[in-house]
Amino acid sequence: MEASDTSAEWNIPEWSIDPFSTAGQPSISRVREIWAIGGGKGGVGKSLISSSLGISLSRMHQKVIAIDLDLGGANLHTTLGVDLPQQSLSDFISGRTADLKDCIVPTTIPNLSLISGAQDAVTVMHLSNEQKTRLFEAFRKLDADYLIFDLGAGTSAHTIDFFLAADVGIISMLPEPTSIENAYRFLKSAYFRKLRGCPQLKNVASLIDTAMDSKNEQGIKSPADLFREVNAVSPEAGMRMKEQIARFQPKLILNQVRTQTDIEVGFSVKGVSKRYFGIDIDYVGYLDYDTTVWQAVRRKRPFVTEFPNSRLVGSIDRITHYLFKKGGAVKPTDL
Amino acid sequence: MEFTHENNHYELLDVSPDASPQEIRAAYVRAKATFQKDSLAIYSLMDPSEAQEMVAKIERAYQILSHPDRKRAYDRDFLSNPNADMDSRAASPFAFGATRDKVISIDRVPPMESSLDDELLVPPTTDYTAGAARPEPHRMEALSAAESPFDITPRQPRPTASEAPESRLAPPAAEPSAIDLEQVEEWTGEQIRRIREARDFPMERLVEITRIRRSYLNALEMDDFAKLPAPVFVRGFLQQVARELKIPADRLVPSYLERLEKWTQSRKSR
Structure with a gap:
């Protein structure tokens, strides 16, 4: 576990009571949708997928801003072929820059711009709740159709909050044990934090906290155990819990697949998540292992523009179209 | 499904209640492969005893659903006490209809009971649900048949009411x-x-x-x-x-x- 997973940081601040409060309210939000790419582990292609989805969307005539939220380890600008920008999120968070707009830097790709991540992790580690609220409000008001959040590795509370605040949460995973382990840890953190942030579940908050500690003494091992306990306390809370679960619909992209068996791992993860967490993960696609990507990365050029006719870019485009069409809205029929 | 319907064998196998014997078998094989000891997909999430328990449940479900008489009896019992289940079902995150990706590949078939082997050779990515939307074999990218992300449409700005173009053209019906x-x-x-x-x-x-x-x-x-x-x-x-x-x-x-x-x-x- 990361050092940041301390219980103090996991205290649920008031602002996050419903991180979705601004979602789907066009009156407040200029931005149509926020897509967040996370996945727990480093090196699973979060930045590359972020920049590729961003480029793909921008080519569909959408105004896109890619935002590097890999706080402390920002390198999204490199995957987009942009030099390290002068202005970054740190400036906005610290108040040096009053308007988030001033942190936007253009890229060489039409319709696509970038907000670089904080360079110094310290500013971000101590993000206060007010700062976070201010940040989210500023995000939603940006002049763009889509925002792409490139999340950092790990499961720090900030990262999970950014993931949950997005309309579409995408988990990038490799068909490898280490990546799967971290992806599940990420999923678990997001899952419990989502439940924990639900005001109607306040009276069972201590139970959820217990379940979050995997070595708890009450023997609450799985979400199903938790549900049983919650239901025993209050059937009303049980219903709320189910509602929250139904609203949690992360997407899955399997990266660097080499074989048919690799591809099928995505379906298995989907099946396990359904039975274990009770959630419907949408397995939106997979990306081939492709060495040309590494060539592009070395040249500091986005591979989407470098190899527009490759299979990989075809897959990215298909995933983008799918997500674009489907969007992040949870259909009432799913509830 | 465990949350509310401990005993719903259909949900456990992730098949719809009207699934054919072949579908049930394929779902069983896939479920079992998913929860077997060395499965990548449960790595770090479930400890061996939990996975074993799940496999046992899957076995139980399959024993009943694969046997015509037992299945009929189970269906009948299931119906005789629908109230236990119905209200929760509407709000259930495990609602039916989400059994779209009935894909099973011979690659996934685990080395297990040889008694099953003769019927396990299901070709890769066979989608039993929707003949029409079935992906062509060479387009393996098509993952979820019903709403595949992989149908490329020409790039164009998002139509604002793409959902219901016909309703805009036709005069609104009464x-x-x-x-x-x-x-x-x-x-x-x-x-x-x-x-x-x-x-x-x-x-x-x-x-x-x-x-x-x-x-x-x-x-x-x-x-x-x-x-x-x-x-x-x-x-x-x-x-x-x-x-x-x-x-x-x-x-x-x-x-x-x-x-x-x-x-x-x-x-x-x-």
Whole structure:
């Protein structure tokens, strides 16, 4: 576990009571949708997928801003072929820059711009709740159709909050044990934090906290155990819990697949998540292992523009179209 | 499914209640492969005892569902106590209809019981659910057949009302007024169809949104009760349809189920 997973940081601040409060309210939000790419582990292609989805969307005539939220380890600008920008999120968070707009830097790709991540992790580690609220409000008001959040590795509370605040949460995973382990840890953190942030579940908050500690003494091992306990306390809370679960619909992209068996791992993860967490993960696609990507990365050029006719870019485009069409809205029929 | 329906074998295997024996077997094999000891997909999430427990449950479910008599008995018991399940089902995150990716590959077949081997050789990515939307073998990218992310449409700005272009072209059909809905005493499939058509709601869209099989929706509208699954599922279907078509569910659902019940009784007495 990361050092940041301390219980103090996991205290649920008031602002996050419903991180979705601004979602789907066009009156407040200029931005149509926020897509967040996370996945727990480093090196699973979060930045590359972020920049590729961003480029793909921008080519569909959408105004896109890619935002590097890999706080402390920002390198999204490199995957987009942009030099390290002068202005970054740190400036906005610290108040040096009053308007988030001033942190936007253009890229060489039409319709696509970038907000670089904080360079110094310290500013971000101590993000206060007010700062976070201010940040989210500023995000939603940006002049763009889509925002792409490139999340950092790990499961720090900030990262999970950014993931949950997005309309579409995408988990990038490799068909490898280490990546799967971290992806599940990420999923678990997001899952419990989502439940924990639900005001109607306040009276069972201590139970959820217990379940979050995997070595708890009450023997609450799985979400199903938790549900049983919650239901025993209050059937009303049980219903709320189910509602929250139904609203949690992360997407899955399997990266660097080499074989048919690799591809099928995505379906298995989907099946396990359904039975274990009770959630419907949408397995939106997979990306081939492709060495040309590494060539592009070395040249500091986005591979989407470098190899527009490759299979990989075809897959990215298909995933983008799918997500674009489907969007992040949870259909009432799913509830 | 564990949350509320500990004993729902169908959900455990992730098959619909009207799945064919072959589908049930394929689902069983896939479920078992997913939870076997060395499976990548449970790595770090479940400890060996949890996974074992799950495999045991899967075995139990398969023992019952693979055996025609036992399956019939189970279906009957399941129906005899529908109240235990019905209300939670509507809100269940494990609602039916999400069994789209019935894909199984021979690659996934684990080395296990040889007694099954002869029937395990299912070709890769065989989708039993939707013949029409079935991906071509060489387009393995098509993962979820029903709503594949992989159909490339020409790049164009997002149409604002792409969902219902036909409703913009055609003059809006007369909305069934509230009075109409109020006046309906007995709800039939015919009523549902009329409202759906009046709302300019193509069947394709209903299938897509509700994820209920077309054959069921057709059977609902035709009052073709013999083709409908167990009432507990019909209830769920009706609630979804009611929501989409903006029919008051509290009126439609009981009325329709009552007719279904009458029909079942009359068939039994014969």
